[in-house]
Amino acid sequence: MPRHTRTSPNKGFLGVSAGALAVLETLLDGRPRTRVRIADMIGVARSTVALRVDELVSAGLARFEEDPVYSGGRPSMRIQLVPDSRIVLAVDIGANHAVTGLVDLNSRLIVQRRREVDVATRPEEILSWVMDAAASLLAGKAWDVSRLAAVGVGLAAPIEHATLRPINPPIMPLWDGFDAVSWFQGRLDVPVLVEKDVNLMALGERRLKWPKTQNLLFAKLSTGIGAGLILDGKLYRGEQGTAGDIGHVRLSRDMDTPCHCGNHGCLEALASVPSLIAKLQGEGQGLESGSDIIELLKAGNIDAVQAVRQAGRDLGEVLASTVSLINPSVIVIGGSLASVGEHLITGVREIVFARAMPLSTKGLSIVQAAPGSNAALIGAGVLAVNHVLHAT
């Protein structure tokens, strides 16, 4: 028996060599490139790139552009990704919604489907719906399942990264310990990735708006408050996968308000959507859910505006210390309240730029999440595509 078994002679995951995958990676942004330029980018000889490009073309992953580019010498043919030659299934599941869609190699969301769920809906039921939706979406494009290269799943829950299972999810208790990887792999023979939703949103926002950024923090303010971190260009999860769990950092403003975690004065106890609802109810506003706050904001209700602004300040206080600690270049603020006007983000900016040191804030952008962009699905796609490209 051979001691060292080859991982299939020279072909990688998509049926092409590892070198070809490196070439493919340069094309993932969708921009066509000449072979010379690709060679410069990845630092291998042009002749090698030419071979790998041919490989990609015959695998259907890339194609030559019709029109050559004139530049003083022999015109160059540009190579372009065939974005939908392979696709991934992206899934995003929260406490109240489930979204799934098909994402191409170019990380674009081609089609999607959404349904509302509630806490009582069992994981199996939701995932069955996802499978049905996926089949239907594939059929709509007349695509075979074999085109699917991977599945990326985002859950609004902490994920134990050794097993890829949710662990004590506060807002979707039925998912505790549910093994989505096995569930999908019993039905589809492709890699399945499971990830915390804020992490995917971080990946998605970067892909959409900040492709060159190496250090990005995505903070989501909704039922809970959490963050996803991209550090040195890579998703950072921490030792147990709890990195970014800033919801229970203590604020200096209020050390008394009790939090469901057992401590007092947590960010989540003061600035989360439920806490805002409670506060506004106390001020005599009639409202019950997060969307009611949005209505009040749109109507210009002063109490609501001030409450949200203050929530921004509270979040900003925590983010100020994270800026000192990890020195990111972009902070993206997401969650349903983030995109209604500028109230939330203004509060964040107010505190962060006042507190953090100038050297750290010099190159720092604090922005709203792109509304309606489905960053989580895009992020799931990015994660899955990346996995396929770098898998051994």
Next chain:
Amino acid sequence: MPRHTRTSPNKGFLGVSAGALAVLETLLDGRPRTRVRIADMIGVARSTVALRVDELVSAGLARFEEDPVYSGGRPSMRIQLVPDSRIVLAVDIGANHAVTGLVDLNSRLIVQRRREVDVATRPEEILSWVMDAAASLLAGKAWDVSRLAAVGVGLAAPIEHATLRPINPPIMPLWDGFDAVSWFQGRLDVPVLVEKDVNLMALGERRLKWPKTQNLLFAKLSTGIGAGLILDGKLYRGEQGTAGDIGHVRLSRDMDTPCHCGNHGCLEALASVPSLIAKLQGEGQGLESGSDIIELLKAGNIDAVQAVRQAGRDLGEVLASTVSLINPSVIVIGGSLASVGEHLITGVREIVFARAMPLSTKGLSIVQAAPGSNAALIGAGVLAVNHVLHAT
């Protein structure tokens, strides 16, 4: 003219091939290994490893152990690093001290030399002393300069990582913008690395005590307060190199005490050594420097003990939020006060374990820095050795 010039046909930095460097890396911990085991570790065929090992042996970087290992079959010869076949010059410079030493490939500090400096000492003078010391230390071992593979320099200052120059160093102003890389490279023809001292201490502590840890935070409390981060096994510097600058995070305990940064209630304004001196003076203790605090601590002075304990709590408050954010598995507390009794670290533990979420603190160790270990020099060595091994 060839478009793509080879980076020297097949030999890497130490005069051996890249594959040989991969083998060398497995030996860096000093433990001897059989060829079969190395092959398993790095995932290449045994025959290849055998070739690379021969390469290393003939380059003098490794040697065969005398005695074979008996294990039921043909005895295997184990390969061992020759730790001092190459060495690096490690340098650590603070406001009041300069230390330099020779570190071997095994990251052990072989010899060192120390001198006191003061803020008025010019960089050129200090580095000249370093060069003299290095020459003398080399001579003491009868080693030629050619044995030197790199220089690693730690400075108690923020480093602009594009230029590797200190930028607005609060405690060593003469170093502002000083280009230590050029200075050394005018005298030695080897790579020169410059790094913030806390970053090196993080690397050093990991090498000494936590070799398997992927996520470690080193916090240093002295004149200033700063931290070095190792995330996913790599030094993390942040976008502008200011990651870990936690000295000016605002505390909830006191929002009034002014800080030299212009804000109020910063950690550094409340828990740094100068602030402790001021506080103890206010309480009628006669003292002037940090070492006086140490004397008081050793004498069991209650005011001093309580002040240090409180400093630990203050630091702990900031570290609690960093634990939430980056979820490390080890926090090392360093600085002169950290190793006098357990007062400081007890304060840190008290707050961190009370505040941070159980999932994050489950696997978390909070420990004192190894006293007298010269972790900064070790870290400088680690950085330099790593650079040599991975340089193209």
Next chain:
DNA sequence: ATAGTTTTGTTTACAGTCGACGTAAGTTCG
């Protein structure tokens, strides 16, 4: 038209690695 520029395709060469084979040198068991 001619010279210059830049990309392209092809061919040859080479470095690195793999897997196999035969051999060496112990341990274990009958």
Next chain:
DNA sequence: CGAACTTACGTCGACTGTAAACAAAACTAT
């Protein structure tokens, strides 16, 4: 005590990925 077994060693032929050189192609500029 010898045979069978186990494990490691050294060498060799083959293959793969890449590099470098060359000649041809297809444009622009003069």
